[in-house]
Amino acid sequence: MTCSDPPTILVADADTSLRRFLTAQLTADGCRVFDAELAVQARARAVAHDVDVLVLGELEDPAAALALLRDLRAGDGLHGQMDPGLPVLVLSADPGGLALLRAFEAGADDWLAKPVSYVELRCRLRAVLWRSNAAMNVRSRRRVGELELDTTGREVRLRGERMELSTKEFALLQTLMTEPSRVFTKDELLREVWGFRSPGRTRTLDSPACRLRSKLGTHGDRFIVNVWGVGYRLADTPRVAMGEAA
Structure with missing residues (x-):
């Protein structure tokens, strides 16, 4: 992923250390980064900062991230709602389990297993953003x-x-x-x-x-x-x- 045209990325995860690590690395690569610990914060910051991609991990309880993803895809993007087409990269501590299946069923675009490899995260973010931009050009x-x-x-x-x-x-x-x-x-x-x-x-x-x-x-x-x-x-x-x- 290159940030010559810097994407705005929202990192939402209850793990403070992980948020700080990803924020520091992505910022060093030239991206604009915001973070959120709670689902309500993620909703507000996704709208306020017009983010290009959401990195969604575990939030305050096991169901919060899934509910956020479902709300995102069910919205229309109007009147202060999140853009339903926002690309979402899910961070999963259980990559082979039902949590990952539910995330894809709810509308996740891609996933990455925890513990997170930053190099792989960059690769997956680049791919997600490329697909999103290609689809946007068609829809626009x-x-x-x-x-x-x-x-x-x-x-x-x-x-x-x-x-x-x-x-x-x-x-x-x-x-x-x-x-x-x-x-x-x-x-x-x-x-x-x-x-x-x-x-x-x-x-x-x-x-x-x-x-x-x-x-x-x-x-x-x-x-x-x-x-x-x-x-x-x-x-x-x-x-x-x-x-x-x-």
């Missing part, structure tokens, strides 16, 4: 017809021309492009994009949606379709969006 681009959205670069292009969108307009389009054929209700969009817990009656969504439709419709296209009384969806064929309200 979404395309609907001639409309392309790049989540990593936070860029939208229509027929190769870069579109200037506000933060909310970008987030709204990104949500719609996750499932282009589905109608998203207004309540769903208010929760996903604005973080409203109980949207109720509000016109918060209407203005950004209208501006987004206008920006994408400069050539007569109708990418954003308003399904009357329900919400919004993307048009599969933007120039022909029949049967639904404009």
Whole structure:
């Protein structure tokens, strides 16, 4: 593993000596490192520091690390939650036992037996990060017809021309492009994009949606379709969006 583009690593383990050792070695290699002793600390620091990989060992009790891993994979990464795609390297004192099996079933990406060999840890971290980056590059681009959205670069292009969108307009389009054929209700969009817990009656969504439709419709296209009384969806064929309200 090289740290020319330093990854941010979270080391979560109840063993203070192990945490200090790994933190010192990874820091010496140029990485940004945070550590956590408890599951609640690991959750908070994973979100606060936008970590690239989690090294997960034994926490305050045998079930804590497994519960943290399951919570991680079950989340959506929104509103202060951990990124469900965060790569996780498990440190196991029982590499041939049920604990390792349960960790992989819960969503671990790789494992390393204790006592930890730092050289092997570096190799496995490099492999986990490479796989994660490769998968992220695939997931980061979404395309609907001639409309392309790049989540990593936070860029939208229509027929190769870069579109200037506000933060909310970008987030709204990104949500719609996750499932282009589905109608998203207004309540769903208010929760996903604005973080409203109980949207109720509000016109918060209407203005950004209208501006987004206008920006994408400069050539007569109708990418954003308003399904009357329900919400919004993307048009599969933007120039022909029949049967639904404009």
